[in-house]
Amino acid sequence: MKDNENVMAADENISTVREQLSEIIEDDKIAEILGRECVEQLKEFRALVDKRREEPFTLVILGDFKRGKSTIINALLGKKIAPINVTPETYTINEISFGHTQTVEAILENGQRVPLVLEDITRENLEKRMKLFPAKISCVQIKDNAPILKNIRIVDTPGLSDLESLDKQVQDYIVNADAIMYAASCLLPFSESEQVFLATHVSPQRFGMLYVLVNMIDALNTMADVNKIMRRFRGISERIVPNAFVYGISGGDELKRKLGEERPADKGTREFYETQFFQFELSLNRDIIMQKDVIRSKRVLTMLDRMHAEISSRLRMISDMAEMDKQLLEDKAKEFEQQCDELAAELEKRKPVLHLSILEMQQEAETWMYEFFAKLRTSILECRAKDDMGEDIYSPEDIEKYFYSFLMEKVGEAYRTCIECHRDAITELTDKMSREMASALGITNVAEVSKAPSVDRLMMSANKNVTRSVMGVKLFGTSENFSPAAMSTFSLIMKKKKQTDIIDIALENYDEIRINIVKDIKTVYQDLEVKAISRLESLYKYQVELSRNAIDQAKEMVDNEDKSELLETLADALKRLEAPKKILDANLPA
Template sequence: MDSANINTAEQNIAQVKTALKAFVENEKIAKMLGKDFVSEMNDWEALIEKKSEEPFTLVILGEFKRGKSTIINALLGKELAPINVTPETYTINEISFGHTQYVEAILENGMRVPLSLEDITREKLEQRMKLFPAKISYVQIKDNAPILKEIRIVDTPGLSDLESLDKQVMDYIVNADAIMYAASCLLPFSESEQLFLASHVQPQRFGMLYILVNMIDAMNSQKDADKILKRVRNISERIVPNAIVYGISGADELSRKLGRERPLDKGTREFYETQFFQFELSLQRDIIMQKDVIRSKRVLTMLSQMCDETAAKLRLISDMAELDKQKLADRAKEFEEQCEKLSKALEEKKPALHLSIIEMQQEAEAWMYEFFSKLRASILDCRGKDADGNDLYSSEDIEKHFYSFLMEKVGEAYRNCIESHRDRIAEIVEGTGRELASALGIDDLSKAAKAPSVEMIMTSLNKNVTRSVMGVQLFGTSETFPPATMSVFSLILKKKKQTDIIDIALENYDDIRNNIVKDIKTVYQDLETKAAARLDSLYQYQVEMGREALNQAQQLMMVYDNDEIRQTLVEAKQMLAEPQRILAESKL
């Protein structure tokens, strides 16, 4: 995009912001919309203003021990982001341009404490934190690295606990302009990592998302590296189709740029050197050179959402204004009666939900029994011989690869088994939710199909179904297996040097199978509980939304007559029409 189009986009943004500000400041319109909605619009305005003024931000995410800080340092060509920290001392680090290097901790009470780079190492920061009058909100690092003239980089703590994801980190994700997600080739794309991408990153619809498979230098061969990257690409295409995947070694690249001794070359150095170079090239071409375009798109999208929410609210009030006081009272009474009926209907649907999930559980168990019957044959094939009577696999190969083979096969079957029901469960819960919305009259009152608030609820619903299927438990150390199964695998690993590992696997074969099936039952039971709770919360949301609309309409009629409401609505729609037109014509 050329500078003329960027300037046009900036002019459009300024015009829309001015028009919406005038809209909110109109006393009649503000009174009609209500204090809560006006407060939400003011929050939108403040967020958009912040997005327009703050530096272009590239946020790096990932679980602990994925080498996020090392990747940042490799990009900068110098050691700024602290490495080898513990979860207790990990801070959010904002790294931005400054002519001279400067570090300070911004505390939660607003106090700023000057630091040095040495202070934010694990040992020293732990000591310093004990003396601070408040917790650290984030650490601000200034440096003159050339890339920082263009973008701000935010280094975040490890995301190992999705349920307690820090709100501050979530705010950085929502407000990011682009995302780097660090994975490890040693534990590529665990269930919790997939869940995080599906529930927190994908809904933000970032224009650019990099998935960096770090530590690729640990692979013994190009074939191993290709296999890992293929798996990550296949998974990411399903969750975040726009992601670009690179296999890199942050540690090797940092050593190369600093002129230090590099890790042992296993014959793949040229590959991950090239991958890092391609990543940097894309960063320069697709983000840094396009940052004004990306920023404009994000702001225009936020303004469009703000206009859509406002238009939906006006439609709701307009529908209510068509009713006189008596009809409105009748509607409110009917609504409460309908809520009571639907509450009972919802309870009646839960046995059907129970039966559906029991059927899926039984189907999953049958699949796993079938898989294990085939797995036993595959294990025995490892002892197969060729036409000349020689072993197909040497004892060294079996010793080296069999354990990984067994874990990978069982883990893949376990994931595929459970994930195969994701869409069916989503259809059941979402279908029931839409039936509730329609039966409560919400489709008629607010044109729910077009209202962003309802779309957001349905998106949230899908995310929670994904959470139920993929994240009922975080499985073991690799998050690939249930705890009981992991204990059997640990037993095999412990004994594998004492005797033939295949014999040990066959001895524990029934335990592995039975534990998998047992844990599948637990997963589906938990899934049913969460799906039922999700239906309850969706019902409550819809009831509250309808109730709020009716109450607001009744309050309006106590202050205004219908003619005044209609006149104010006409004025509001006219004022909103201009920013809507500008946004509709704004194409980047």
């Protein structure tokens, strides 16, 4: 009963805040001050808020390609509904919701709805059907009577590495999601691109519930391997999305269990991933399904809070400018342009400092790798060790089966560790430089611009997408997981079948592997330097553009309007923002 009262109160607060903000942006005088483009974006975002209130509670699953997202969904549903083993060419966004009878429809980009059956959305059949459609598929809507769907809608998205044409659409689903499941694979380390995606697209949305599902745990051979992988994922998740719940699961094994199908042999890890999936489902039911109305209310209030912040920050900036007389404003504009030139020069001065700092990190990484390779040779030779009876400790079969993956894992882990050890140092370095640059512009921190509540970033749809231009600058290249130059040598090792050949070829190519790894480290750190500079430049350019626009707009208004009337309108608008702010502060965490 109390929960219902809380939900009703929250809904009333949402309606009140929405109405108060709407009255402000629809006021002709205030709208003129904000600017046509800003008002249009605010109205678009308001439409998103309304859509969020009306649509069913939505749980979106994200993750890179081949992470088992669809299999996880099927395991939750207890039946094979979401298509698996699809290709990037046939991957569609699948909306799965409740229906008393099972139906499948393809929604085309031209608005046409094409009835299908589940068999049509398999890889082979969908590829044929897509060629006959008059337009591309926007999404596939699937209805089924699985019990969990009575409470939530599940959205299955394409792999993050295949989002060129689907980027805008997937961004909209993220903005409109109530909760997120992020699928990762225990067989592939959390790549830098995955981490950047979580940091720039998921974390800023401040989801109340976020699951990181480390899938395919059944592929690991021992609990030691499982614990090692889970420590890695939990550590990274804690740094990027501290509120995330991390579970190590096997979607494929769980689906087989629920369907009563034959399961792979237990390697001693089944109890772990079975229990983890059970705990995940328990949390899903307890923390999301039973609390979905509360989560929905907080999600909508958070969106309104960002809308409020955007209006408030813009009006305050213009108000500060409007307080100046015309001549002072002209002087301020000239001073600002001069300041920008000085800041640009200061940025150029800092580039050599950044270069030297990253060069030192690169040299340190090279030293670590040389030390690692000295120890690795000993480990390789130990694969030929014999026991007290003169027998091989490791059988030829085991060496043939595991040596290649052992070598790949050891080298790959060392390679990644070098880079990851410097991640925080680079972030700290760029933040320090941004703070130093910020003092010249008179703001707390240029880096805060990238976290500021912007309708552009929330909408993920404007042409000037600040998330991409500022936060989207990657600090690491695409080769952070494994040295690409060393891959050809490893491919040669993999082709060998006999244990002697495998070990001999590894030792014969040992120096080449080491040289290639060090060479790639140089390339990665050079790329890192370029992108760190690009990030600083993007932060600088965005803040400058924002400030310049405010000055120009203030000059235009001072020229065209009665100043006292302008200041009165601004004061009235800021006063009217106090009431919704009071409601938002009382209902959202600080």
